[in-house]
Amino acid sequence: MLVAYAWLTLVGFVVQLVPNAGPGALPRTLAWTVLGLGLVQCLLCTGVLHRAIDSYLGTRTVTDARLALPAVLMASMTALTVVLVAIRAVEVGLEVGLGLHGALAPFAVTFGVAVPRRTAALALSGYLAATTAALAAAGLPGADLLAALVVVGLGGLLSVFTGRSSAWYIAVIRELEEARGVQARLAVAEERLRFSRDLHDVMGRNLSAIALKSELAAQLVRRGSETEASVGQMTEVQRIAREAQSEVRAVVRGYRDVDLPTELAGARGILRAAGVDCRTDNGGSQLPAPVQAALGWVVREGATNVLRHADATWCTVWVGTDPAGRSALLVMENDGTRGQAPGGSAGSGLAGLRERLDGVGGTLRVARDGESGTFRLTAEVPLAAGNDATADEAVTDPAGTAGTHGSGTDGKDSAE
Known part of the structure; x- marks a missing residue:
């Protein structure tokens, strides 16, 4: 969008200098030169603009050297427009203001994104002051000078605002995407913690009981006595294991259920x-x-x-x-x-x-x-x-009879 704005502003406002320039070869040559420099400036600013947006987002930087040549071209276009005013080739203040706006817009969009807001405001104020002085020295009448100044000032503010607002919008979109990713990761982590907590609560007590009763049964077997007691302990271990299996199924079933x-x-x-x-x-x-x-x-x-x-x-x-x-x-x-x-x-x-x-x-x-x-x-x-x-x-309800047949681990339950 910013690239289109720069090109449309240049083509729409600088081109009008060519037919409006006074008669003679020199005015036409100067007008065409301004348009040619504008095209080169737009090409350069298009290449720098992507880096300028990255600079606004904090991922890359824009060196002064990359902005120097577009700035020189913009200044040259302004100077040639002032020359057109000085030789009376362009005398209407509105035409002068539109031409200067077209010369300033590509650079203002890029520069406004690449530098801090305060720097952009000071640079624009300096440009307006220098341009006003140059047009006054070139002999542009007061009313036309005021019209040109208003058009250039508003156009410059619009260009800087367009560049910075677009970059801000891109930054907001990027932050939103990052926030979505963080939210998704937090949701996954929270669900994992919930599942691990539920599994720990279900299995902790049963596994402790199984370990205790298995140890007791092993001691009874080592003594070689109280066979019935050891069998009873192992039967109890089997019952607790089946209960644990049923409870784990219930936890997994609740984890998988979708409402x-x-x-x-x-x-x-x-x-x-x-x-x-x-x-x-x-x-x-x-x-x-x-x-x-x-x-x-x-x-x-x-x-x-x-x-x-x-x-x-x-x-x-x-x-x-x-x-x-x-x-x-x-x-x-x-x-x-x-x-x-x-x-x-x-x-x-x-x-x-x-x-x-x-x-x-x-x-x-x-x-x-x-x-x-x-x-x-x-x-x-x-x-x-x-x-x-x-x-x-x-x-297959765990509370029913299904869990009492064999070990209670059929193919479906194993998959769970």
């Missing part, structure tokens, strides 16, 4: 904080808990993809059921694929979602519209999957 309303509220909040207008419509409040959990994972992964891989301005999330009432549906749509190739990779996150939904008989569909730039994520989970999952949970 759909919570995920919708979280996605809406984080996307709006990122500048995405997110609207949610949760018509699935009566869905079975396993179905809501599966759809909650879709919302979480979908919101993550919008933040990481998309450039969205809006996002909608709708939850409900199909017309037949047999399946739960979640449709998440955003406009974050503008300017992206329609055949992009689905990513490992969506592949993981497909595997998770496949476990409850669900499906995941992805659709992209290259013309409108929309991306639609549709998840469908049969409502019967929720009933089946509830029944399975009742059968």
Whole structure:
């Protein structure tokens, strides 16, 4: 944006000196020279501007040598414009002011970003004072001199303000991105601490009891007596181990559970904080808990993809059921694929979602519209999957009989 501002100001205001210059070869030559120097100055300032923004952000520095040549070109353009006034080639104050504004703008934008605010203000004041004196000495009438001074002053302030405000905006965006990263890392660390604390609370007491009773049983065996007592101790160890296994399953199950309303509220909040207008419509409040959990994972992964891989301005999330009432549906749509190739990779996150939904008989569909730039994520989970999952949970409830068969470590529990 800053580069475009510099070029448009130069082309829009300096070019008008060429047709407005008085008759004769010398005025035309001087006007064309001013325009040529302006083009060179703009090219140089374009290269320095990126480094100047980095300097404002504190990642790089801009040396005086890089600003010296654009400053010399800007001063030369000003001097030649004053010469045009002196030879009466340009006599209207507004034309003089616009020409000087076009000569000053590229350098003022770059210089205003590269140096502190106080330095930029002092430099601009000095330029205005020197230019006013030069125009007065060149014989520009008082009214035209005042008009030229107002145009140049306001143009210089606008250029410096535009440069610094744009750099400030970039700095805010960068700080926001860094804050998001820190927030995400803190959330992960907090969740790890919670999980480790819960696991410690569950396992600490049981492992201590197992160690104590195993040691007691070993001592009884060494004595070669009280066989029944040692068997009783080992039976107690087995019971405590099974209880510990059930409690660990409960902790892991609680750690993995996802609440759909919570995920919708979280996605809406984080996307709006990122500048995405997110609207949610949760018509699935009566869905079975396993179905809501599966759809909650879709919302979480979908919101993550919008933040990481998309450039969205809006996002909608709708939850409900199909017309037949047999399946739960979640449709998440955003406009974050503008300017992206329609055949992009689905990513490992969506592949993981497909595997998770496949476990409850669900499906995941992805659709992209290259013309409108929309991306639609549709998840469908049969409502019967929720009933089946509830029944399975009742059968394998740790408080039930499932934990009393064998060692109680089937393939599914081992995976947990």
